Amino acid sequence: MKIQSSVALVSGANRGLGAAFVRGLLAGGAAKVYAGARDPNTVNVPGAVPVQLDVTRPEQIAHLARELTDVTLLVNNAGISEIGPVLATSAIDSLRRQFDTNTIGPLRLAQAFAPVLAGNGGGAVVSVLSALSWLTLPGRTGAYSASKAAGWALSNALRHELKSQHTQLLSLHAGFIDTDMARHVPGPKSTPEEIVRQTLAALEAGESELLADAVSREVHRGLTAERPVYLGTPE
Numbered sequence: 738m739k740i741q742s743s744v745a746l747v748s749g750a751n752r753g754l755g756a757a758f759v760r761g762l763l764a765g766g767a768a769k770v771y772a773g774a775r776d777p778n779t780v781n782v783p784g785a786v787p788v789q790l791d792v793t794r795p796e797q798i799a800h801l802a803r804e805l806t807d808v809t810l811l812v813n814n815a816g817i818s819e820i821g822p823v824l825a826t827s828a829i830d831s832l833r834r835q836f837d838t839n840t841i842g843p844l845r846l847a848q849a850f851a852p853v854l855a856g857n858g859g860g861a862v863v864s865v866l867s868a869l870s871w872l873t874l875p876g877r878t879g880a881y882s883a884s885k886a887a888g889w890a891l892s893n894a895l896r897h898e899l900k901s902q903h904t905q906l907l908s909l910h911a912g913f914i915d916t917d918m919a920r921h922v923p924g925p926k927s928t929p930e931e932i933v934r935q936t937l938a939a940l941e942a943g944e945s946e947l948l949a950d951a952v953s954r955e956v957h958r959g960l961t962a963e964r965p966v967y968l969g970t971p972e
């Protein structure tokens with residue numbers, strides 16, 4: 738997938754990683770970048786084309802797929818993170834909200850735009866996942882991790898199904914990124930710009946999966962450790 742002359746649609750493009758994707762794509766030579774946002778008036782990247790997109794609203798997704806027929810790259814970036822134990826009574830509602838936004842929304846966008854991408858020669862879809870697709874921070878990220886784990890499984894399914902139409906599916910995993918979502922998290926964080934730089938390079942290299950920082954690589958390695966990382970430390 739070449740960034741030069743591509744036409745991208747980025748969800749959650751008004752701030753954080755999404756806004757960095759819009760800037761990076763334009764700087765990388767994209768012909769057009771549609772910046773999807775729940776409120777398009779909050780998009781403030783010069784050169785971007787703001788479009789209304791709430792990923793939990795099927796009618797908005799269907800409308801965009803009818804209108805934006807030149808898209809060659811879909812960046813499924815929009816996401817929410819709600820912290821809390823899964824034993825809390827509020828966890829079911831929280832799980833539903835996070836699945837709607839982090840799991841079902843991206844799938845619905847991929848479904849709607851697959852024919853558009855096929856019609857434009859194949860193109861690519863980026864799934865913004867997380868190191869927390871493979872790991873839960875005890876008592877905190879159970880529902881978020883579940884939504885990203887399901888997003889990971891669906892991205893693997895989509896990769897197979899999109900292959901015959903020559904659409905590349907790139908899954909992006911990272912630990913903490915310096916955005917509003919991780920504002921209250923202490924410790925090292927990647928810059929959104931660095932994550933975007935690596936993602937665009939991985940797209941150009943035709944890759945299927947990007948582990949964009951040391952944390953995601955360590956968690957991934959830990960899946961096959963003698964005591965797998967998701968079991969945590971013994972009592």
Ligand SMILES: NC(=O)c1ccc[n+]([C@@H]2O[C@H](COP(=O)([O-])OP(=O)(O)OC[C@H]3O[C@@H](n4cnc5c(N)ncnc54)[C@H](OP(=O)(O)O)[C@@H]3O)[C@@H](O)[C@H]2O)c1
Nearest residue numbers: 749753754775791792814815816867913914916917918919
């Ligand atoms: N930050 C991290 O540490 C980290 C690490 C790994 C992966 N990620 C993933 O990276 C992606 C971007 O997150 P971020 O760090 O940039 O978070 P962020 O700063 O909180 O931004 C989230 C973006 O998603 C949008 N959004 C939320 N719900 C939406 C909906 N229903 N429809 C459309 N847009 C919606 C927000 O729009 P509004 O302004 O309207 O709320 C905002 O633009 C997410 O998928 C997140 O899970 C983040």
